[in-house]
Amino acid sequence: MSKKNVSHTKWMKRAIFLASLGKNTTSPNPKVGAVILDKNGNLISEGFHFKAGMPHAEAMAFRNLKKDAKGGSMYVNLEPCCHQGKTPPCVDKVISSGIRKVYVSIQDPDKRVSGKGIKLLKEAGIRVHLGLCKKESLELNKAFIHRNITKKSFGVLKWAMSIDGRIGLKNGKSKWITSEQSRSIVHSFRAEFDAIIIGGNTLRKDNPLLTTRGSKNPEPLRVVFTKSLDLPSKSSLWDCNKAKTIVIYDSSTANESYLKRIPKCVEVEKIPSDNPELISKLLAKRGCNKILWECGPRLATAAIQTNCIQEIITFIAPKILGGENSMNPFGDFDFREMDEIIKLSNSQVSLIGNDICVKNSFEN
Ligand SMILES: NC(=O)c1ccc[n+]([C@@H]2O[C@H](COP(=O)([O-])OP(=O)(O)OC[C@H]3O[C@@H](n4cnc5c(N)ncnc54)[C@H](OP(=O)(O)O)[C@@H]3O)[C@@H](O)[C@H]2O)c1
Structure with a gap:
């Protein structure tokens, strides 16, 4: 694995770890964690989803931002949502933040999202990479996916x-x-x-x-x-x-x-x-x-x-x-x-x- 891929894996693993903090509380929602790096690759924020009805991981990460995310990248273990549920769609937040790259581990199996979140990010000119640490992400959310x-x-x-x-x-x-x-x-x-x-x-x-x-x-x-x-x-x-x-x-x-x-x-x-x-x-x-x-x-x-x-x-x-x-x-x-x-x-x-x-x- 190249040096670059090692660090991508490291940040996705961090997102998965953050997601796991919602282990016993997120149901019926999935466990999701998000990490934001600035344009130079420095960690500027992270967050996770704690409970249904509370902000999603991406929203928590934007809430915890220490500096501007413009030109930066995000690592998230599940595709960002694109529908209005109990909380607003996360893709809108990602797009308006000016983030340039999003690393998504797995697609959301929820039909309201499934692939549509990624499509919207791409249409907004964001580079999306799908599949990093897929096995770990599938394991973490196996019950939600099932x-x-x-x-x-x-x-x-x-x-x-x-x-x-x-x-x-x-x-x-x-x-x-x-x-x-x-x-x-x-x-x-x-x-x-x-x-x-x-x-x-x-x-x-x-x-x-x-x-x-x-x-x-x-x-x-x-x-x-x-x-x-x-x-x-x-x-x-x-x-x-x-x-x-x-x-x-x-x-x-x-x-x-x-x-x-x-x-x-x-x-x-x-x-x-x-x-x-x-x-x-x-x-x-x-x-x-x-x-x-x-x-x-x-x-x-x-x-x-x-x-x-x-x-x-x-x-x-x-x-x-x-x-x-x-x-x-x-x-x-x-x-x-x-x-x-x-x-x-x-x-x-x-x-x-x-x-x-x-x-x-x-x-x-
Ligand atoms: N060691 C262990 O880990 C462990 C764990 C659990 C239980 N047990 C022991 O297991 C014994 C009870 O065994 P059990 O087999 O009668 O268990 P059970 O857990 O009570 O399941 C059987 C009961 O489930 C209901 N039921 C509903 N749909 C069913 C279906 N399609 N097929 C079968 N039952 C259905 C019926 O209730 P109704 O009779 O009310 O209609 C039936 O009597 C107890 O002595 C208990 O101590 C041991």
Whole structure:
């Protein structure tokens, strides 16, 4: 790589780092960072997008300018927007600033922008370079991109199991398989998500709280998916002071007389079947880029079968539960041949005390 390219990469990496500061807060918007150099290549400003409704990264960088940007260059990890949303279009600001070169890492998948922002910059005589640090930028905004392209939320499935692959005893008891340290990591890890989903049975059996224990404000939306609506009148999820909860039920099977057990502060939404894809679409429409499935085997299996899962996270504890009838993380996928089985990629392994955490991508 030439000296010049090394410095372009350096500034784009800086923009990507700035973008990552909005990690848990920008949804439904993307994570974006911007760097401005003067005409001599000196850093004169930077900024990042913090939250939807607040200024975009480019606008923040212009706000923080230490000197005139005329003749200078900008590095931004996502194509500048060209539409009026909650904030004005960023391309107008770039054009009026007199900046001569814009380095864009990736195009915006949002149809209102996609390529149009770059076109407007070029038409204004600005030199646009597309593609610097593309891989890193795609990774950073993978959930936002997935939602825009598929109209579904990016799904991560997480479960905890023993070293013999069991998630609970045959009598349903499962507390606790992993260590306190692993469970505490899960609480803060939930902050990356816009919503957390369980099935009705996990609610009945475990009565979980599903919060970040204060790592995120507001807490992620808690979602219960039920076919029967046979949910208890007392549940930790009904405490709306801790976090918002929504119950989504299959109207073709649910007994709606059970609705009276659910307190008024809990939102209720019906869908016409038990297809998890409908949940993923519904949450995407509400602006959830990334959702965490913390469900048991039956819903987890259905979520995988309907392509709702893009990544999985497995916590493995050095414990043996044994027993042919102990609970497995999944139900039957009905595979008949080994080439039908699900293959995962990108293994990342870490040790949390004595527990092992494995992350994988799911190739749909
Ligand atoms: N170790 C772990 O990481 C972990 C994580 C989560 C759960 N668990 C354990 O898993 C057990 C519960 O397992 P589960 O499989 O019944 O989990 P679940 O998370 O409750 O999912 C199943 C429930 O989801 C609802 N549902 C809606 N659409 C569905 C669909 N298409 N397919 C299947 N279910 C659908 C139904 O609720 P309704 O019955 O209300 O209609 C169903 O009973 C509990 O004992 C819990 O402790 C373990």
